[in-house]
Structures are given as C-alpha cells and as structure tokens.
Amino acid sequence: MAVGVYSLASRFSEGCPICGPFSGVFSSRKRRGSGSVPVKAGYPSRWTPQRSLISDKQLYGPMYKVGMGRFNSIALNSVELLEELLRKDEKFPSRGDMSLWTEYRDLRGIGYGPFTEEGEKWYKLRTVLNKRMLHPKDSVQYGDVVNEVVSDLIKRIYHLRRLSPSGDLVTNLSNELYRFSLEGISSILFETRIGCLEEEIPVETQDFIDSIAQMFSYSMPVAMLPKWSRNILPIYRRYIDSWEGIFKFSGKLIDMKMEAIQKRVDTDQDVEGEYLTYLLSNTKMTNKEVYGSIAELLLAGVDTTSNTMMWAMHLLSRDPNVQDTLYQEVSHCIPGDKIPSAQDVNRMPYLKAVIKETLRMYPVVPMNARIMVENDITIGGHFFTKKTSFTMCHYAISQDEKTFPEPSKFKPERWLRDGRVRPNPFGSIPFGFGVRGCVGRRIAELEMYLALARIIKLFEIRPDPSIGEVKALNRTVLVADRQVNLHFVERTNEAAL
Numbered sequence: 225m226a227v228g229v230y231s232l233a234s235r236f237s238e239g240c241p242i243c244g245p246f247s248g249v250f251s252s253r254k255r256r257g258s259g260s261v262p263v264k265a266g267y268p269s270r271w272t273p274q275r276s277l278i279s280d281k282q283l284y285g286p287m288y289k290v291g292m293g294r295f296n297s298i299a300l301n302s303v304e305l306l307e308e309l310l311r312k313d314e315k316f317p318s319r320g321d322m323s324l325w326t327e328y329r330d331l332r333g334i335g336y337g338p339f340t341e342e343g344e345k346w347y348k349l350r351t352v353l354n355k356r357m358l359h360p361k362d363s364v365q366y367g368d369v370v371n372e373v374v375s376d377l378i379k380r381i382y383h384l385r386r387l388s389p390s391g392d393l394v395t396n397l398s399n400e401l402y403r404f405s406l407e408g409i410s411s412i413l414f415e416t417r418i419g420c421l422e423e424e425i426p427v428e429t430q431d432f433i434d435s436i437a438q439m440f441s442y443s444m445p446v447a448m449l450p451k452w453s454r455n456i457l458p459i460y461r462r463y464i465d466s467w468e469g470i471f472k473f474s475g476k477l478i479d480m481k482m483e484a485i486q487k488r489v490d491t492d493q494d495v496e497g498e499y500l501t502y503l504l505s506n507t508k509m510t511n512k513e514v515y516g517s518i519a520e521l522l523l524a525g526v527d528t529t530s531n532t533m534m535w536a537m538h539l540l541s542r543d544p545n546v547q548d549t550l551y552q553e554v555s556h557c558i559p560g561d562k563i564p565s566a567q568d569v570n571r572m573p574y575l576k577a578v579i580k581e582t583l584r585m586y587p588v589v590p591m592n593a594r595i596m597v598e599n600d601i602t603i604g605g606h607f608f609t610k611k612t613s614f615t616m617c618h619y620a621i622s623q624d625e626k627t628f629p630e631p632s633k634f635k636p637e638r639w640l641r642d643g644r645v646r647p648n649p650f651g652s653i654p655f656g657f658g659v660r661g662c663v664g665r666r667i668a669e670l671e672m673y674l675a676l677a678r679i680i681k682l683f684e685i686r687p688d689p690s691i692g693e694v695k696a697l698n699r700t701v702l703v704a705d706r707q708v709n710l711h712f713v714e715r716t717n718e719a720a721l
C-alpha cells in the first residue's frame with residue numbers, strides 16, 4: 225500500500241461550513257489482526273477531487289488517512305463504514321473547527337449560528353431553529369411565498385429567452401438560479417423581497433451578493449496565511465469587510481422586522497408572521513443569536529439549492545425520456561393553469577425522485593466531516609482516539625455500483641416506492657444525517673419541487689450543444705466547470721403563468 229502525504233488543501237475548500245475539514249488531529253491504533261489504515265499519497269492534478277475519491281477507493285480501499293501537517297483526517301469511502309460512523313454519532317455531533325467563521329463573530333460580539341455553535345449551546349439553538357422549518361408540514365406554510373418567487377423566476381426566463389438570438393436560450397443558468405435561491409430563502413427568512421429577480425438588482429442587495437462572494441473567495445487565503453501577515457497584507461481586511469457587508473444587510477432587515485413587531489406589541493395587536501417573527505418573538509433566543517443564525521441559514525441555503533436545480537435541469541435536458549415522464553406526471557397532477565401547491569407535491573413521486581437522483585449523481589455537498597469530540601471510537605475494526613477527524617466521501621459512495629447499479633445513469637425510478645427494492649439509505653444522504661443534518665432540507669426541497677414542476681410544465685428543456693461536456697468541480701459545493709446554457713422551448717403560452 226502506498227505511503228505518503230496527501231495535500232488536504234487541494235482536496236477541501238477550507239472555508240466550507242459544512243465539511244469543517246481543517247479540524248483536529250487523528251490518532252489510530254490497529255486492533256490485533258486488523259492491519260493499519262493506509263495513507264493516501266500524491267497530489268491530484270485537477271480540482272476535481274470528487275472524482276479522485278472514486279479512484280482513491282480503488283487504490284487504498286474504503287478507509288485511508290489523508291492529511292497535510294496538522295490537518296489530518298480518516299477518509300471513509302464505503303456505505304458500510306459511513307453507516308457505522310453515523311450510527312455512532314455523538315449527542316452533540318461536530319464537523320470540526322469553525323474558527324475561520326467564529327473569529328469575526330467574536331470580534332463584533334455577534335452570536336453564533338447553527339454552523340458555528342457547538343455542544344449543548346448548539347443543541348439548544350437547533351431546538352428553536354428546527355421548529356417551523358424541519359418537519360415536512362412546516363414547509364407547507366411557505367408554499368405561497370415560494371410560489372411568488374417562482375413566478376418571478378418564470379417571468380425572468382421569458383424575458384431572457386426573448387433577449388437571446390434563438391428566442392429560447394437562457395445563458396448562465398447558475399447565475400439565474402443563484403438569484404432565485406437567494407430571493408427564495410430571503411423571502412422566507414426576512415419575510416420580505418430583496419429584488420434579486422428584478423432586471424436591475426437594488427444596490428444594497430447587489431452589495432450583499434458581492435459580500436457573500438468576497439467572503440467565500442477570501443476564506444481560503446485567510447486560512448492559509450499565518451496570523452502575523454494579517455496586519456501587512458490587505459486580504460484579512462477584505463475578508464473582515466465581507467462579513468461586515470453580510471451582517472450589515474441582514475442586520476438591517478432584522479432590525480426593521482423587530483421595529484414592526486414592537487409597534488404591534490405597543491399597540492396591543494397580535495404578532496403574526498413567518499420564520500423571522502417566530503425567532504424574534506421566541507424568548508429562548510437572544511437577538512444576538514438571531515443575527516448569527518439568520519446569516520448562517522442564508523449562507524447555507526443559496527448555492528446548495530441553486531446548484532442542485534442547475535444539475536437537475538442539466539440532467540433533464542440530456543434525457544428526453546425522463547423529462548417526458550416528469551412532464552406527464554406534472555401535467556396530470558396540475559391541470560390547466562393551476563399553480564402547484566406544497567400539498568400537490570405529495571402527489572408527484574417522480575418529481576421527488578428526479579431531485580433525489582440528481583442529488584445522488586451530484587451531491588452538492590460532496591464531502592462532509594465528523595469529529596468525535598467526547599469519546600474514542602472503533603470504525604471498521606480500527607481504534608481511533610477522540611478528536612479524530614473523519615471525512616465522509618459522499619460523492620464516491622453515491623456512485624458505488626454495488627448500491628446503485630449503472631451509477632452513471634440518471635434513473636429517478638430507483639427511488640420510487642412502487643414495490644421495488646430501494647437502495648441502502650446511507651448510499652445517498654445529500655442532506656447529512658441525524659440531529660446535525662441539514663436544517664433547511666424541507667425548505668430547499670419545497671423550492672426545488674415547486675420551481676421544477678412549473679418550469680417543466682411550461683417548457684421543454686434542451687441542451688446547448690455549443691457548451692460541450694459539463695463536468696463537476698468541487699468549490700465547497702459541486703458546481704459546473706463552465707457556464708451552463710439551456711434552451712427553454714415553450715410548450716404552451718405565457719398565459720399559463
């Protein structure tokens with residue numbers, strides 16, 4: 225077995241709130257007769273680490289050490305090991321060191337949110353945040369809000385098509401879907417629209433979008449550079465400025481909501497509202513925690529949803545049969561010009577299967593991490609001391625042909641509950657697992673279902689052959705390696721809006 229050092233820096237994006245990979249040291253001891261854990265050697269040649277996870281498994285087996293300096297981890301690359309680890313998850317699971325994000329919060333006295341908080345405090349925070357968000361019935365209440373945003377997305381698709389020379393092409397779909405997702409999650413979290421789908425994005429909203437992009441792009445250099453360089457190089461200042469921009473924008477919207485609530489309280493009126501109102505009127509949460517949590521929910525909820533939608537449309541455009549089956553289901557369940565409601569989605573199993581299969585082929589979070597904080601642990605017959613960091617190789621695991629025959633084929637029917645044997649549930653867990661799993665799952669699914677159902681009802685989506693073969697890159701989330709354009713060929717007319 226090869227022995228050497230593997231560069232984690234080229235494998236992970238350390239700004240990643242979900243992987244939390246720059247965390248901890250590991251220490252393993254072999255159990256009698258179990259052999260040692262192989263160490264992965266060499267550097268990947270391109271930024272396609274999710275694909276190299278598949279070849280790693282062939283070279284090193286399902287468990288191997290990856291690391292650089294003090295950043296080490298044990299990669300788990302089989303469904304069995306993944307299940308074993310997650311079934312032993314601790315009461316307060318941890319993904320690892322989040323100091324890159326907590327530093328700014330400490331500097332400004334802002335509370336931590338669900339990503340950055342740990343231990344019992346994290347648990348208490350999640351108890352409040354989960355309500356009105358995590359149960360499938362909770363998401364139903366956001367159906368109308370999401371549908372309003374979907375209507376604007378569809379108007380925008382019509383507008384962009386009209387501008388294109390062929391009359392039906394939408395270019396740079398990722399960018400359009402980013403605007404849709406940010407508008408969608410903001411309208412739920414802030415209970416207000418922020419204009420991302422308008423032709424001219426309002427200046428404050430654009431500054432906010434730029435701040436998010438800046439924060440992610442400066443995370444990497446800030447993590448890599450020594451602390452003493454912060455006063456000399458401008459990078460750290462820019463990184464801090466980006467957080468200022470994020471909190472300035474979200475803080476202003478939260479303050480406006482607080483004022484509105486206060487006015488109602490002062491005039492003895494009932495306080496009614498959606499998620500932010502619920503958080504602000506919840507006595508278990510301080511305002512500091514609301515600021516921290518809303519910002520982290522926003523940051524987690526945009527690229528994840530938008531890239532998944534982009535991959536779904538990309539896959540559908542390349543598979544007319546799947547697209548047609550989806551169209552048949554949607555038009556049967558949603559006759560005429562009716563706008564699908566959150567409840568209607570439950571009558572569309574194929575729609576749900578399309579998203580599930582998209583997330584299997586392109587798990588937007590291709591790797592995730594866990595650190596056993598409290599206890600030593602045995603995985604696959606190997607003993608690891610507490611504080612060991614584990615990397616869960618979701619991308620490779622969901623491409624394993626033992627769990628998913630013909631893994632590179634887009635087959636939504638694998639997920640149908642029509643009597644067939646369904647795959648091992650740990651084979652594809654795009655939203656994570658257990659109490660630390662994704663809090664926004666139901667919201668994300670609702671947004672994707674409602675948008676996709678309406679788009680497919682109105683348009684046949686076709687690929688743009690000029691862009692060539694689209695590959696996935698790991699940039700914290702799985703993104704396309706090029707600009708994706710799609711033809712939206714109209715099935716009916718604009719009156720269906």
Ligand code: HEM
Pocket residue numbers: 242319338339350409520521522524525526528529532588589592593654655656657658659660661662663664665667668
């Ligand atoms: C397709 C869309 C999405 C995918 C695939 C996704 C995936 C994930 C994954 C894999 C995790 C880590 C779970 C774990 O460690 O077990 C996570 C955590 C999280 N997600 Fe999502 N997510 C999506 C959308 C959203 C949305 C829309 C929101 C906000 C409303 C959101 C908020 C969060 C938060 C706050 C966490 C951290 C939870 C914690 O540490 O307690 N996500 N997500």
